Amino acid sequence: AQSVAQPEDQVNVAEGNPLTVKCTYSVSGNPYLFWYVQYPNRGLQFLLKYITGDNLVKGSYGFEAEFNKSQTSFHLKKPSALVSDSALYFCAVSRGYNQGGKLIFGQGTELSVKP
Amino acid sequence: NAGVTQTPKFQVLKTGQSMTLQCAQDMNHNSMYWYRQDPGMGLRLIYYSASEGTTDKGEVPNGYNVSRLNKREFSLRLESAAPSQTSVYFCASSEPGARETQYFGPGTRLLVL
Numbered sequence: 001a002q003s004v005a006q007p008e009d010q011v012n013v014a015e016g017n018p019l020t021v022k023c024t025y026s027v028s029g030n031p032y033l034f035w036y037v038q039y040p041n042r043g044l045q046f047l048l049k050y051i052t053g054d055n056l057v058k059g060s061y062g063f064e065a066e067f068n069k070s071q072t073s074f075h076l077k078k079p080s081a082l083v084s085d086s087a088l089y090f091c092a093v094s095r096g097y098n099q100g101g102k103l104i105f106g107q108g109t110e111l112s113v114k115p
Numbered sequence: 116n117a118g119v120t121q122t123p124k125f126q127v128l129k130t131g132q133s134m135t136l137q138c139a140q141d142m143n144h145n146s147m148y149w150y151r152q153d154p155g156m157g158l159r160l161i162y163y164s165a166s167e168g169t170t171d172k173g174e175v176p177n178g179y180n181v182s183r184l185n186k187r188e189f190s191l192r193l194e195s196a197a198p199s200q201t202s203v204y205f206c207a208s209s210e211p212g213a214r215e216t217q218y219f220g221p222g223t224r225l226l227v228l
Contacts, residue, residue: 103158
């Protein structure tokens with residue numbers, strides 16, 4: 001069965017430090033992987049996605065993610081965290097080409113960046 | 116260009132009442148989705164519509180019905196609300212296909228007493 005796991009419910013980082021939000025997946029075939037961010041009382045906003053090609057994907061707001069096929073991971077990273085990055089982050093995997101683009105979401109990781 | 120809009124923003128229902136959550140998108144997308152978000156569980160797909168005139172069940176369809184009114188609009192109906200349906204509901208749209216990015220509305224917060 002296809003699944004996504006975000007092993008950390010919460011990540012705490014000091015402003016200016018690098019941040020990593022972890023995601024691992026289990027999917028048959030080639031995965032299509034997404035990161036979304038949710039600010040309080042808002043909908044989800046798309047950050048970036050991996051479809052094929054370069055394992056390092058760059059996205060919005062200075063975020064990037066590294067696809068690692070051997071470790072089945074797609075960790076979200078940012079070199080220097082901002083207080084405004086504090087939000088709920090979701091990793092998602094597409095169910096596959098014949099599944100109409102339906103996404104499976106991880107449970108979310110709360111990122112807290114302190115000044 | 117408003118993207119995906121949802122109404123209402125917040126609703127309180129009593130057990131057994133019915134209501135319809137409205138969703139509309141102006142991006143000319145073919146596919147639309149309804150999710151519910153519960154703490155610690157991420158988002159779970161309730162129903163989706165790959166294209167106008169088609170709808171299919173997702174992971175958690177029980178207690179819900181949907182209508183794809185036209186290409187723009189996709190509504191979610193609770194016929195007899197239950198406390199277990201207290202949640203935040205999100206509508207999303209995209210072009211069809213596994214590679215396509217989904218765009219989300221601002222959500223409807225529903226409380227069933």
